[in-house]
Amino acid sequence: MRFELMYESFFKIIEGIPLTLQVVSISTVLGLALAIIVALMRISGRKSMSIPAYYFVYLIRGTPLLLQLYFVYYGLGQFSFIRESILWPILKEPYWCGIITLTISTGAYSSEIIRGGILSVSKNFIEASGALGLNKIKTFLLITLPITVRQALPAYGNELILMVKASSLISIITLMEITGIARTIISKTYAPVEIFLVAGSIYLIINFIIVLAVGLAERKLGTVKAN
Amino acid sequence: MKNLKLLIIGLVISTISSMALADGHWSKIRIGTEGAYKPWNFTDESGNLVGAELDLARDLCKRMNAECEFVQQDWDGIIPALVNGKYDVIMAGMSVTEERMKTISFSDVYMTEPARFYTTNSNSLSTFKSGDKTLNLDKDSSVTSGTISSLNNAMKGMNIGVTVATIHENFANEYLDVNLKTYPTQDEMNLDLVAGRIDAMLCDTGAAESLMETSSGKDVVTFGPNIFGGLLGSGVGAGIRQGDTDLKAMFDKAIAEANADGTISRISMEWFKKDIAP
Numbered sequence: 001m002r003f004e005l006m007y008e009s010f011f012k013i014i015e016g017i018p019l020t021l022q023v024v025s026i027s028t029v030l031g032l033a034l035a036i037i038v039a040l041m042r043i044s045g046r047k048s049m050s051i052p053a054y055y056f057v058y059l060i061r062g063t064p065l066l067l068q069l070y071f072v073y074y075g076l077g078q079f080s081f082i083r084e085s086i087l088w089p090i091l092k093e094p095y096w097c098g099i100i101t102l103t104i105s106t107g108a109y110s111s112e113i114i115r116g117g118i119l120s121v122s123k124n125f126i127e128a129s130g131a132l133g134l135n136k137i138k139t140f141l142l143i144t145l146p147i148t149v150r151q152a153l154p155a156y157g158n159e160l161i162l163m164v165k166a167s168s169l170i171s172i173i174t175l176m177e178i179t180g181i182a183r184t185i186i187s188k189t190y191a192p193v194e195i196f197l198v199a200g201s202i203y204l205i206i207n208f209i210i211v212l213a214v215g216l217a218e219r220k221l222g223t224v225k226a227n
Numbered sequence: 228m229k230n231l232k233l234l235i236i237g238l239v240i241s242t243i244s245s246m247a248l249a250d251g252h253w254s255k256i257r258i259g260t261e262g263a264y265k266p267w268n269f270t271d272e273s274g275n276l277v278g279a280e281l282d283l284a285r286d287l288c289k290r291m292n293a294e295c296e297f298v299q300q301d302w303d304g305i306i307p308a309l310v311n312g313k314y315d316v317i318m319a320g321m322s323v324t325e326e327r328m329k330t331i332s333f334s335d336v337y338m339t340e341p342a343r344f345y346t347t348n349s350n351s352l353s354t355f356k357s358g359d360k361t362l363n364l365d366k367d368s369s370v371t372s373g374t375i376s377s378l379n380n381a382m383k384g385m386n387i388g389v390t391v392a393t394i395h396e397n398f399a400n401e402y403l404d405v406n407l408k409t410y411p412t413q414d415e416m417n418l419d420l421v422a423g424r425i426d427a428m429l430c431d432t433g434a435a436e437s438l439m440e441t442s443s444g445k446d447v448v449t450f451g452p453n454i455f456g457g458l459l460g461s462g463v464g465a466g467i468r469q470g471d472t473d474l475k476a477m478f479d480k481a482i483a484e485a486n487a488d489g490t491i492s493r494i495s496m497e498w499f500k501k502d503i504a505p
Contacts, residue, residue, distance in 0.1 A: 074415065077422035078443075092424055174408045174419075184409065187303040187392030190310065190330050 006194045009185050013199055016178040020206070023095070023177065024167050027102035028160065034107030039114040053111070060108035066169055068105065073097040073173045098170035106163055113159060117152030118144060150221045157214030161207050168203075178202055253474055255294045258284050259314035262299045263412040265437045266498040267320035267463075270299075279498035280318040283337060286490055290481040303391055303411060306330055309466055315474060317466030320431065322394045324460035332469045334478035336505045337491060339462030341453035342395055344378070344387075345435045346427040347420065347446045355381045355450040364398075364457025375402050378451055388416045388428040394459045395429045401458060420447065433499045462505055 041053035060068070076082050076091055090096045121144050129139040171180030182199035186192050217223075260268040260280060268278040276297050288295035298314040309317050309331060323333040341361075346352040359374050379402075387405040389396040390413055399407050408425055410416040417438045420428050428435070432453070438444035465482075467475045485491050491504040 074418050074422075077418065077424065083422060092422075094424075172411060172415075174410060176409075183303055184391060186307070190307045192304065192307050 002191055002194050005189060005191055006198050009182075009189075009195050010198050010202075012185060013178055013181050013195075013202060016176060016181040017202065017206070019175060019177040020164070020167050023098050023102065023170060023175075024163050027099045027106060028163055030099070030103040031106035031110060031163075034103060035110035035114055038107060038111035039118065042111065042115050043118060057108045057111055060104055061112075065101070065105050065166055066172075069098070069101045069169055069173060072101045094170070094173040094175050097173060098167075098175055102163065102166060102170075105166065106159060109162075110156065110159055113152045113155045114148065116155070117148035120151045121147045146221075150223045153214065153218050153221065153223050157210065157218075160210050160214065164203060164206055164210065253291070253293055253315075253477060255296065256288060256291070256316060256474070257296045257298050257314035258316045258318050259298045259300045259305060259309060260284075260317070261302045261305060261319045261412070263302070263414050264320045264434060265413070266433055267431075268318070279338070279494050280320065282494045282497070283485070283491065284318050286485055286494070287478065287481040290484055291477045293477075301411065302393075306466065309468060312468075315468070315471065316478070319466075320434075320463055321466055322460035323462060323464040324394055324397075324458060326397070326458070327466070330469075331466045332472075332475055333464040333466055334475055335482050336462030336464045337482045337486070338495060338503045339455075339505050340431050340433050340499075340503050341455040342398065342429060342459055343432050343435065343449050343453060344427050344429050344451040345420065345438075345447050345449050347423065348448050349423075349446065350426055352381060352385070352427050352450055353448045357451045359452050362452040362454045364454070364459060366456070374452060379404050382427065385426040386424065388419060388425040390416060390430065393430075395431075397458050398454065399429060417444065433503070436499070 038053045038056060041049040042057075044050055072091070073094060082088060082091065091100075125143050125147070126139060129143045134142065167177060168179035171177060171183060174180075176184070178199055182195050186195045189195065260276065260278075262268055262270045262276050264278075266278055268276065268280045271277050276299065281297065284295055284297070296314075300308050300313065300319075302319070305317055305319055305321070306327065308314065317331075321327070323336060327333070344352070355378075357374065357377065362371055362374050364371060382403070382405045385405055386408055387399065387403065388408045388410055389399050391409040391411060396407075396409060399405070408416075408419070410419070413430060413434050416425070416428050416430070419425050421443050427450075432449075435447065435449065439447045465478050467478065482491075486504055492502045495501065495503045
């Protein structure tokens with residue numbers, strides 16, 4: 001073990017934390033919006049909505065994230081009509097390619113979490129709400145949504161942690177986040193064990209904070225009852 | 228049950244015998260290569276490892292009366308895997324540099340090629356005119372600084388690609404003042420050059436020339452001088468663990484023979500369309 005090297009590389013690797021957090025938080029927010037839309041399409045009861053949503057989720061969950069990232073970054077750039085389109089200024093940047101891919105990925109996975117949450121809301125509540133004279137929209141906002149959030153939170157916390165880890169893949173498209181910097185240091189120092197231990201601990205710390213935050217939210221929302 | 232017993236006995240015997248043979252005799256040499264660095268070493272359409280270094284390795288192994296086995300390894304882990312014993316030799320277009328000699332040793336150089344900048348003909352860099360045809364980094368900085376600063380002026384603020392942990396990345400870090408993009412492999416850098424994500428790339432001339440032969444690389448052009456010497460190293464050699472001095476001696480002898488009888492030149496002509504024997 002080269003402890004001095006671990007100490008030195010720690011300060012280099014933490015320079016990648018802002019990029020990791022940026023990419024994760026932007027794609028999580030965009031992905032959550034996408035997930036809500038997809039989940040509502042799935043349970044809409046209209047085939048024209050639910051079938052596309054079903055195949056979208058099937059396609060994204062069924063293929064590796066690494067492949068999706070390669071496809072968006074290297075694949076789309078191969079077509080001259082894309083390179084000449086108005087989308088190219090965005091697709092040209094590895095940063096946006098990373099965010100787009102992660103957004104689509106978390107959108108697909110989270111939509112299933114949200115769908116599960118919505119379906120778990122008891123019919124009795126909906127009927128009771130109707131009896132109280134609340135219309136459909138009010139029922140959704142005041143009854144279904146709060147219960148869904150409470151039910152879906154543990155699974156969604158899992159998804160957040162997976163997102164932090166998945167973000168390490170964007171190092172393959174020239175983005176120097178935590179893993180990217182770690183790999184660069186390894187290729188110069190030939191010390192994979194030391195450097196990956198440092199990078200791994202940084203991920204552990206980030207995910208520890210997420211676990212704490214989700215736990216706090218669960219207690220606030222009453223997902224877990226204090227014993 | 229009986230078959231299982233036989234199998235186990237067979238396995239034990241073969242393990243022991245292969246250990247005994249490997250001990251000092253080098254009847255079997257495992258060669259680590261990247262398989263993504265055309266025409267040095269790459270993977271063809273059917274998934275086979277091919278390239279100049281694969282042909283050369285087979286020739287050298289014949290001369291050393293050894294059996295060769297190729298092991299594919301990503302570039303960024305290629306030196307640690309040698310040190311950890313995943314294979315015994317690196318033949319992966321790796322230049323002999325002082326920096327790498329701190330960790331591993333090298334055979335004598337078997338091929339040598341300069342580095343150059345490449346861009347596409349729609350980029351403004353394609354019209355760059357360099358005063359000097361060569362940039363020899365072994366020369367005094369009073370000779371080289373003019374060429375380097377004219378390169379820097381032309382590429383100011385541009386995205387320039389290099390492959391990670393290469394002599395080219397070291398050159399860029401030492402001499403260039405640009406927005407540097409590092410790629411895991413040459414192939415990925417080629418894609419981004421053609422797509423216009425980077426303005427130029429710095430790499431070995433053979434690797435770029437083999438891109439220029441393909442239809443997607445038809446717009447790729449070179450600019451600036453041939454760059455060699457200094458931290459770019461003294462040419463490409465076989466990486467060997469520092470302790471294996473006997474193996475190094477075997478490779479040095481085989482490389483000298485292959486160079487003397489024209490084998491290296493022949494392989495070089497076949498893959499590089501030019502003679503890059505040392």
